Amino acid sequence: MFQSRRHTRHQRQTAYRASLFALLSSAALAQDSKRGFAYIGDTHVPDNHLLTSTNSPLKCLEFIPMVHGIDATKDPQTEVVIKGLPSSSTHLLSFNEPDGSQGSGGSSISPKDAAKAYIDYVVPFREGKSGGGRKWKISHPSTTGSPNGLDWLRRFNESCYDIDSKNGCPADFVAAHWYGNFDGLKSWLGSLDEFYNTNSTRNEKLPIWVTEMALPQQNAQDTVGMMNQTLPYLDKLDYVERYSWFGAFRTDDANEWTGDGVALFDGHGGLTALGALYMGNGFKVGQKGEGVEDAASGLRVSVGLMAALCVWSAVFSLL
Numbered sequence: 001m002f003q004s005r006r007h008t009r010h011q012r013q014t015a016y017r018a019s020l021f022a023l024l025s026s027a028a029l030a031q032d033s034k035r036g037f038a039y040i041g042d043t044h045v046p047d048n049h050l051l052t053s054t055n056s057p058l059k060c061l062e063f064i065p066m067v068h069g070i071d072a073t074k075d076p077q078t079e080v081v082i083k084g085l086p087s088s089s090t091h092l093l094s095f096n097e098p099d100g101s102q103g104s105g106g107s108s109i110s111p112k113d114a115a116k117a118y119i120d121y122v123v124p125f126r127e128g129k130s131g132g133g134r135k136w137k138i139s140h141p142s143t144t145g146s147p148n149g150l151d152w153l154r155r156f157n158e159s160c161y162d163i164d165s166k167n168g169c170p171a172d173f174v175a176a177h178w179y180g181n182f183d184g185l186k187s188w189l190g191s192l193d194e195f196y197n198t199n200s201t202r203n204e205k206l207p208i209w210v211t212e213m214a215l216p217q218q219n220a221q222d223t224v225g226m227m228n229q230t231l232p233y234l235d236k237l238d239y240v241e242r243y244s245w246f247g248a249f250r251t252d253d254a255n256e257w258t259g260d261g262v263a264l265f266d267g268h269g270g271l272t273a274l275g276a277l278y279m280g281n282g283f284k285v286g287q288k289g290e291g292v293e294d295a296a297s298g299l300r301v302s303v304g305l306m307a308a309l310c311v312w313s314a315v316f317s318l319l
């Protein structure tokens with residue numbers, strides 16, 4: 001869903017860039033150790049300070065870049081940016097919602113084209129041949145959480161083995177998206193686990209990362225209810241290694257499709273009830289981060305990268 005923002009200028013630019021997004025992971029606290037946040041470039045300095053403040057259960061340990069679609073594989077800048085990320089970045093996400101249309105942030109790629117691009121472009125990162133010699137851990141494309149998504153993954157897998165009958169498309173983890181209610185989330189994750197783990201004849205089991213999830217277009221109370229069911233469930237689910245809510249932005253910055261109810265911040269940078277629940281740890285509704293707005297942040301967004309506060313300077317100094 002990343003590209004379906006209100007700002008069409010951003011949409012165009014992000015479509016052609018190595019779209020990066022962050023899943024800032026994990027904390028010292030055991031119960032929060034899987035929690036991160038999906039982060040988009042056009043955000044506010046105080047909000048970032050709050051998310052990364054000392055008491056935050058979300059620790060800025062790692063920035064996870066994404067190769068958004070085929071265009072990104074053709075843009076030399078993609079590898080330059082990925083290579084330049086700090087050594088704490090070790091995981092790389094591949095194509096964003098390839099079964100979805102570009103209008104809703106998907107990358108609209110056929111399973112066959114995706115398999116070819118994955119083997120030619122993404123797998124070399126895993127082998128240390130691209131991306132500055134690091135052996136990146138890579139994920140299969142993250143589809144929409146629909147029956148089409150599963151069908152797409154099945155056909156992708158077949159195409160992978162058509163191209164490379166021995167290895168198919170190797171991966172280290174699975175990135176999942178979910179927009180809908182709690183029962184649907186459970187069922188979607190169950191299907192992915194069945195596809196990749198229970199039913200797969202491959203030896204290695206793949207952990208799942210829920211890199212985007214939300215209950216779209218619902219009121220605050222229902223959204224909080226869904227999150228309240230989801231967090232303890234995912235914390236306990238052994239095959240889910242990390243998860244992040246969509247998203248860590250203000251109500252004004254939510255896109256029309258998700259609706260304002262998914263935002264962790266209100267229009268003035270205070271935590272919404274949802275934000276306070278996600279932060280946990282004694283964070284309060286209305287609580288704001290320190291610091292002042294940075295007038296230059298709009299400019300940064302215009303380069304079309306989705307980046308994390310903790311590595312912004314590293315990412316942007318390359319451009």
Ligand SMILES: *[C@@H]1O[C@H](CO)[C@@H](O)[C@H](O)[C@H]1NC(C)=O
Pocket residue numbers: 191192194195199
């Ligand atoms: C897993 O295998 C079972 C039994 O063949 C099948 O019914 C089910 O649809 C498969 N699940 C997935 C997600 O492919």
Ligand SMILES: *[C@@H]1O[C@H](CO)[C@@H](O)[C@H](O)[C@H]1NC(C)=O
Pocket residue numbers: 157158161168195196197199200201202
């Ligand atoms: C992909 O296809 C291969 C080869 O047919 C098969 O062994 C494997 O179980 C399939 N599924 C996954 C998730 O690898």
Ligand SMILES: *[C@@H]1O[C@H](CO)[C@@H](O)[C@H](O)[C@H]1NC(C)=O
Pocket residue numbers: 224225228277
């Ligand atoms: C979350 O659910 C628990 C019960 O499982 C309940 O006690 C608590 O009040 C709920 N919190 C919110 C914010 O809805």
